Amino acid sequence: MLGGTRFVGRHIVEECLRRGDDVTVLYRGRSPSPFAGLVRHVLTDRRAPTIEATTVLAEPWDGVIDTSAGDVDDLRPVLPLLGNVHQYILLSTCGVYRRASARHGLTERAPTIAADASHPVRASATRKLRCERYLRRRLDRINVTLLIARLGLVIGRYDDSARLAYWLEHALRGGDVLVPMDDRQPVQLIDASDVAHFLRDAVNQQLAGVVNVAGARTTARTLVDTVLTRASRAVTPFRVGEDFALTHRLQPWTEVPLWLPTSSPELALMSVNNSRAASAGLTFRPLPDSVTDALGWQALRRGWSQRWLDHAREQDLIHRWRG
Ligand SMILES: NC(=O)c1ccc[n+]([C@@H]2O[C@H](COP(=O)([O-])OP(=O)(O)OC[C@H]3O[C@@H](n4cnc5c(N)ncnc54)[C@H](OP(=O)(O)O)[C@@H]3O)[C@@H](O)[C@H]2O)c1
Known part of the structure; x- marks a missing residue:
């Protein structure tokens, strides 16, 4: 887990532990980890990985789940260090879609926004889009399965979004x-536990491409x-x-x-088509x-x-x- 200690990432770690996985969380320590004694902790800023983090990232991984990349600057220092990874999952956002209403909702093929640094929400979605593109280019070259999970609005325990x-x-x-x-x-709205269940299954299934992980x-x-x-x-x-x-x-x-x-x-974002995820096993609490x-x-x-x-x-x- 690149991240894993606050909200959605925390649900994912809990789901992995329920399934008996060996989990490593790489995080800075600004949010205290609730997983003492349950996972391996690597304390580092991903933008300047420590020697320990460098060694850990080079190990073989069944899956890397990245909840903390908000910008290409978060990916550049990490990607070259990854040695042997079967699957990489980036948590992105449905905010990357252009706000046009679509009859069957926004599918994964809907057009994405143009860069807009002046609008705070669009600016962060623009940075996520750049992360998606960067990963596509880099991981394709080294044969790593990439899943881009575009999340809708998430609710659940540990949520601190004030929505x-x-x-x-x-x-x-x-x-x-x-x-x-x-x-x-x-x-x-989607429950964070549904997101966690789905993404953990995605590692087994080697699900690839882009998928909207949005609620009913x-x-x-x-x-x-x-x-x-x-x-x-x-x-x-x-x-x-x-x-x-x-x-x-x-x-x-x-x-x-x-x-x-x-x-x-913004109402367009309440009309996201989740049928690809549903056919791949997403369930709705x-x-x-x-x-x-x-x-x-x-x-x-x-x-x-x-x-x-x-x-x-x-x-x-x-x-x-x-x-
Ligand atoms: N909530 C929603 O409705 C929603 C909607 C769409 C998309 N998303 C996406 O879902 C993802 C999950 O977010 P979350 O906050 O719930 O995940 P989380 O994994 O529970 O928490 C974020 C983690 O990232 C770590 N982190 C942040 N910056 C770091 C850095 N520079 N180096 C190392 N670790 C770093 C944090 O640890 P420290 O603080 O200790 O560093 C923390 O462990 C995000 O990518 C978000 O864009 C969420």
Whole structure:
């Protein structure tokens, strides 16, 4: 594992351990490893590998799973050190696709974005695309099977992205909740344990090429209802509608995570075609199970992000909406 100690990587390591694999995690140590005594740890910055890391990377590997490459500068120092690798899996993102709506969703053949350094999300997707291209060129030459796993939005235990957490916090806190989303807004989330299961299987299958690892499609209504019905306290949703929310300058996605207005081009990313992954064995955990699990994790960490809708403002908006 190039990475493996925070969220998705942590799920992958757990899955490998469940299957009895020998796992090595290479990481910097900024996030403490939860795997003491269970895996071999190699502490290094991949951009400047230590002598130990250099030796370890040259060993024979059934699979290298790379969760931490965000830029070609992360790959350049590592690739020449790899000696004998059967399969290399890069975790990339569906964010690399151009935001055009496609009738059957974005398939692996959908056009990718043009380089855009000015937009923070697109800039990181652009860097991922460069990683994909760099690996294709390099690994083809040395006959290593390359799988590029383009992930959709991932949820689950250990998630620190502050996306689903907004709704989980509302469920934990109880009270009145402002819901700006259109009921039919598509939402596509994948449980990190489904990603881990699929990618571990991919090593056995020597799956190659590009694959979208995205969840089953649902609606904002189903998602919000699923979260709020798991609340331990009484919760009352107020479905104010997006016109009201936009008129009152609520910020989609940042202030109210997972909300995308009907006109948002980002909605294309909630319509990713996952049929290649499904035919290769990707399974989908039922949403209520994922939410229950994530809620248990959120109950341990708690907290309200500075970027989220302020509680007093939320109550004021609900008050105005009720007239
Ligand atoms: N979450 C989503 O919804 C989503 C969506 C699309 C794609 N993805 C992709 O999924 C991947 C998984 O991310 P994750 O954070 O959950 O993975 P993770 O493997 O659980 O955590 C990231 C790991 O990378 C290590 N790392 C980071 N920079 C490093 C460096 N320079 N040298 C060595 N180790 C380094 C970190 O360790 P230290 O901090 O200790 O260095 C940590 O172990 C990412 O590539 C992300 O782009 C995620």
